[in-house]
Amino acid sequence: MADAAHGPVLALTTGEPAGVGPELALRLAATAPSAARPVAVGDPALLAERAAMLGLSLSLPELAPGEPVPAARAGVLPVWPVALREPSRPGVLATANADYVLETLDVAVGACRAGHAAGMITAPLHKGVILDAGHVGFTGHTEYLRDACGIDEVVMMLATDRALHAAEPTWRGGGALRVALATTHLPLRDVADAIRAPRLARTLRILHGDLRRWFAVERPRIAVCGLNPHAGEGGHLGREELEVIAPCLDALRGEGLDLDGPLPADTLFTPRHLAGVDAVLAMYHDQGLPVLKYAGFGRAANITLGLPFPRTSVDHGTALDLAGSGRADPGSLAVAVALAAEMTSRGDLKAMTTP
Structure with a gap:
């Protein structure tokens, strides 16, 4: 999963590609190293394109879940690749990419359940575009992760x-x-x-x-x-x-x-x-x-x-109007990463549902 001395490996899904999720992950990686080792789950070409758009100089090494993840370092964002279904532009939704968004969640869940990640953080997705793509009954991350883990509640x-x-x-x-x-x-x-x-x-x-x-x-x-x-x-x-x-x-x-x-x-x-x-x-x-x-x-x-592992997320939505502008605030994502890292420090405890 991780060398604890370097912080836990955390899967970071980059969310709706037309929203602010990809750039928030990039802006967070461009600053000081975190207490964890976030690995972006998304399209490397999309991330490279958004980094160039924002004027960020980042290294985006592609890894497979289970490969060693280096210590967190400013300017480096490892990526577990998932391919977009069609090119994405900031602020412009595409139903073709709904399956891409769900695949990033599946990869992150799989990595957590296999022990390749200690937990996951999710950037915002757009429920409407997933429903429009034919995923009837989709209500959000919470319920999707419940079902992906085979949990009743x-x-x-x-x-x-x-x-x-x-x-x-x-x-x-x-x-x-x-x-x-x-x-x-x-x-x-x-x-x-x-x-x-x-x-x-x-x-x-x-x-x-x-x-x-x-x-x-x-x-x-x-x-x-x-x-x-x-x-x-x-x-x-x-x-x-x-x-x-x-x-x-x-x-x-x-x-x-x-x-x-x-x-x-x-x-x-x-x-x-x-x-x-x-x-x-x-x-x-x-x-x-x-x-x-x-x-x-x-x-x-x-x-x-x-869930059997920590999952945290931001407290806001996709902010399509801010996508690509460089004005989206990564503060909530930083908090979500820090909280997930802290939660993993308790991961040695067994779940306790009775006092």
């Missing part, structure tokens, strides 16, 4: 250190804000039907276990949002809290999980309620993530919990 979590100007993230410190999701990419009208006790229990067990496994939180304290305004206000604004969420939390407390809730989301995200909390579980995407992104956009990373 994974959990999407975003994290920021909230120290927006700190030189290094403090992912294990008390200042970290972590928000996990009970449901991910669902239309709002479908969310209530998806909040069911078995799924909620699995989500909380995964969150509890992976906070211990990857973040060294010995006894995680998790605050759980209600679904409805004011957490249902005693049943007057919805009964999901009374009939589903609260009984589920009570059962898990009996297993030893430290859970607070269900709590009104509008007051949960305040310093008093977040004090001592290791993670928040929001019931749906836009209940918790706007708060986290306000706290640390550009200093946050997306994490998939429940």
Whole structure:
């Protein structure tokens, strides 16, 4: 996998070729070496073309998964090659390249599962172009990686250190804000039907276990949002809290999980309620993530919990309007790489899904 003295090998998929992913990987490699050894998964010719467009002088050595990866060095970005299906221009989507994007994910997953990489980082992809290419039902990285690993359930979590100007993230410190999701990419009208006790229990067990496994939180304290305004206000604004969420939390407390809730989301995200909390579980995407992104956009990373290896990603999309301009900020990608590297340091621990 890697000589630990040089940092872990991490597969870095370059994402939608018409977006900012390729240039973010290049700009990150052009600066100071990281604590890990990222290997880009993508088309070497595309990367060379974008580097020239941005005026970056980089070496892009092509390797095969399993070949030795050199120590990280500014100006060098090793590549595990995957060929574009057709040439790509910044900002111009092409459905022909949807299979290319998915192949980069397959190569990265394969490298992690074979032990050639300790984890993976993903640059943003474009869901619409993948759906337009005929991949019906595709909903994003999280679910695709779940299926690629043959796992029944994974959990999407975003994290920021909230120290927006700190030189290094403090992912294990008390200042970290972590928000996990009970449901991910669902239309709002479908969310209530998806909040069911078995799924909620699995989500909380995964969150509890992976906070211990990857973040060294010995006894995680998790605050759980209600679904409805004011957490249902005693049943007057919805009964999901009374009939589903609260009984589920009570059962898990009996297993030893430290859970607070269900709590009104509008007051949960305040310093008093977040004090001592290791993670928040929001019931749906836009209940918790706007708060986290306000706290640390550009200093946050997306994490998939429940996989057999660490996976992190940026906290933003493909930014087609910025592609090729040199103005895209690689800050979130740097955070995602640093977090994945830190998570791999816990990789010797067995997964713990019960306290």
